[in-house]
Amino acid sequence: MARFPTTQAVRGFYNRFGSKQDAQAWYEDPAVDRMLAQSGLETSRAVLEIGCGTGRLAMRLLQGLMPADATYTGIDLSQTMVGLTKERTWPWRQRVTLHEGSVQTQVSLPPESFDHIVSAFVFDIFSPEQIRDTLALSHRWLRPRGRLCLVSLAPGQTPVTAAVSKAWSVLHRVSPLTVGGCRPVALAPFVQAPQWHTLHHSQVATYGLNAEVLVAERMTTP
Secondary structure, rough: OOOOHHHHHHHHHHHHHHHHHHHHHHHHHHHHHHHHHHHHHHOEEEEEEOOOOOHHHHHHHHHHOOOOOOOEEEEEHHHHHHHHHHHHHHHHHHHHHEOOOHHHHHHOOOOEEEEEEEEEEEOOOOOOOHHHHHHHHHHHHEEEEEEEEEEOOOOOOOOOHHHHOOOOOHHHOOHHHHHHHOOOOOHHHHHHOOOEEEEEEEEEEOOOOOEEEEEEEOOOOO
16 A cells, blocks of 8 residues: 655655756656647646746746746745745746645635646645545636646556556655655546546656656536
C-alpha cells in the first residue's frame, strides 16, 4: 500500500529542495512541451497553475504562450517555491497573483474564474483522495469549456519504463520523501465524464521515465 507523507513533511522537503528542482528539467520538459502544444493557451484570459514550483512554467506562459493581457495565478505549498516564482515573474507582476498553501484550502478562489488550469508533476504527490478533491475544485474554478492541462509521473508502458516505474513505486512505499513524495500514478481514470471531456491523452517516455499528458475540457454537469 502506498504511503503518503503529511502536508507538513512535503512543505518542508520542497522548502529545502528549492531551486534544485530545475535540475529535473531533463525529464520534465518533453512532457510539459507536449501538454503546452495541446493546451490552447493562446486564447486564455486567466490561467491558474497548481504547484507553481520554481516558476519555470509560469515564466514560459508569461513570455508569450498566453495573451499579453492574460492573468496568471499560482499556488504552491512551499514558501521557498512561491518566492522563486515571484522572482521569475517579477517583470509581469501586475498580471500575477501567488498563493502559498495547499490547493485544497484555496476555497476563496472565485468559481468559474479561469480558462485554463495547468499542473506539471504535482498530482503524482497527491493521495487518491487529494486527486479527487483537487479535480472537484478545478471543475469549480474553470469556466465552462475551460481546459485542465496535466502532466504527471506515470506507470511505464514499455519493458524499460515499466521496470523503472516499479522500482520508483517500491522506493516511494519505503521512503516517500526520498523521491519528493512523487510516485507513478494513472490520472486518466480520475478524469472522467460527465465532469470532463478528454481532448488529449498520451504518454511521453524520457530516459526510462514515463509521464502522462492529459488535457480535458470542463463540462457543465446537472
